[in-house]
Structure formats: C-alpha cells, structure tokens
Amino acid sequence: MARKLGRTAEERMALIRNQASELLWYGRLETTVEKAKEVRSYAEKMLTLAINTYDDVVTVKKSKTDDKGVVREVEFTNDGTKKLAARRKLMAGLRDIQEAKGDKEKKSEYQERTKDVKHPLVEKLFREYAPFYAKRAEAFNQKGGYTRIIKLGARRGDNAEMAIIELVKNMPEAK
Numbered sequence: 001m002a003r004k005l006g007r008t009a010e011e012r013m014a015l016i017r018n019q020a021s022e023l024l025w026y027g028r029l030e031t032t033v034e035k036a037k038e039v040r041s042y043a044e045k046m047l048t049l050a051i052n053t054y055d056d057v058v059t060v061k062k063s064k065t066d067d068k069g070v071v072r073e074v075e076f077t078n079d080g081t082k083k084l085a086a087r088r089k090l091m092a093g094l095r096d097i098q099e100a101k102g103d104k105e106k107k108s109e110y111q112e113r114t115k116d117v118k119h120p121l122v123e124k125l126f127r128e129y130a131p132f133y134a135k136r137a138e139a140f141n142q143k144g145g146y147t148r149i150i151k152l153g154a155r156r157g158d159n160a161e162m163a164i165i166e167l168v169k170n171m172p173e174a175k
Contacts, residue, residue: 003034016042021095023147024129025121028166033151036165040147046093047129047146049086051137054130056080083126090122097121129167136171 005012015035020043023029031039057077064074079087099120101110117123129146137143145168152162 003038005034005038012038017093018095020046021097021121023165023167024094024125025097027169028164030152030162030164032155033149033161033163036149036163040149040165042093044144044146046090047125047133048144049089050125050130051134053080053083053086054126054134056083087122087126090125091119094121139171 005015007015016038019029019031019035019039023039023043024046029036029039056079058080060076060078061073062076063071065071096119099110099114099117101107105113114120133146147165148168150164150166152164154160155162
C-alpha cells in the first residue's frame with residue numbers, strides 16, 4: 001500500500017514530483033525515510049523510461065533556402081516516436097528545473113550556453129543518465145537499482161527518521 005505522507009493526493013504527488021526532480025537534477029537529496037522510499041519508486045520509473053527510449057532517433061533530410069535563393073539539403077536528427085512520447089511523459093511528470101548561472105559567468109556566456117536547451121532536466125536524463133545507466137545495466141547484467149537510501153537517524157525536534165537518497169554512480173571495475 002502506498003504511503004499517504006499525511007497529505008491529500010494532489011499535495012502528495014506535487015511533493016513526490018518536486019523531490020524526484022531535485023534528486024534527478026542534483027543527484028542526492030536529504031529527506032525523511034518514508035518520502036525517500038516514495039521518491040525512489042517515482043524517480044526510478046522516470047529513469048527507466050528515459051533508458052528504454054534514449055537511442056530512438058530518426059535522421060531527416062530537409063531542403064532549406066538561404067538568403068541568396070540557393071536550395072540546400074540539410075540533415076536533422078529528430079526524436080523517434082517512442083522517444084518523443086517518453087520525452088512528453090517526462091516533461092509532464094517532472095518539474096522543469098532551469099540551468100543555474102555560474103558564479104563568474106557573464107550573462108551573454110550563460111545565454112549562449114543554454115540557448116538550445118529548453119528543458120534541461122529532461123535533456124540531462126536523455127544525454128547523461130540514460131547512456132550511463134544502460135551501460136551499467138549491461139555490465140552488471142541487471143536493470144533497476146539506480147538509487148540508494150542511506151539512513152541518518154532521528155531528526156532533532158520531531159524525531160522523524162531522516163535519510164539521504166542518491167543516484168548510484170558506480171561502474172564495475174575492469175578485470
């Protein structure tokens with residue numbers, strides 16, 4: 001049976017979506033054990049969706065006319081149908097976190113770096129996490145197990161059991 005976390009269904013789903021987004025963006029999150037278990041389930045489903053569809057791409061040729069009227073064939077790489085559906089599901093299920101500007105980064109440099117990325121969290125899932133965890137699944141010969149929960153003990157004040165949930169980053173060592 002799912003945990004209710006002392007909230008209504010809408011509040012509970014908003015909390016889980018927000019914490020899963022933070023976990024996937026930063027790689028770790030400190031919360032209560034019950035919330036961590038719910039977030040783990042949700043985040044692993046989102047990761048599995050990205051892993052199963054990240055390599056579904058289609059190459060398309062289009063004709064483009066430049067300023068001088070010359071027609072050229074240009075090749076584009078688009079998402080396939082399964083990856084597009086997965087991308088839309090991820091965008092609906094996760095909060096859109098924007099890329100942070102660096103400490104000494106100029107505004108123009110930040111805009112240049114982020115001009116092509118509309119949904120940074122979804123792009124991070126497809127470009128970084130999906131290839132890594134697909135390779136990890138192949139090396140360990142198992143699927144799942146993308147997160148770990150480390151219990152910290154009771155929180156002062158209300159005595160709630162605290163935990164850190166983080167994404168697993170280990171790969172098997174070469175023999």
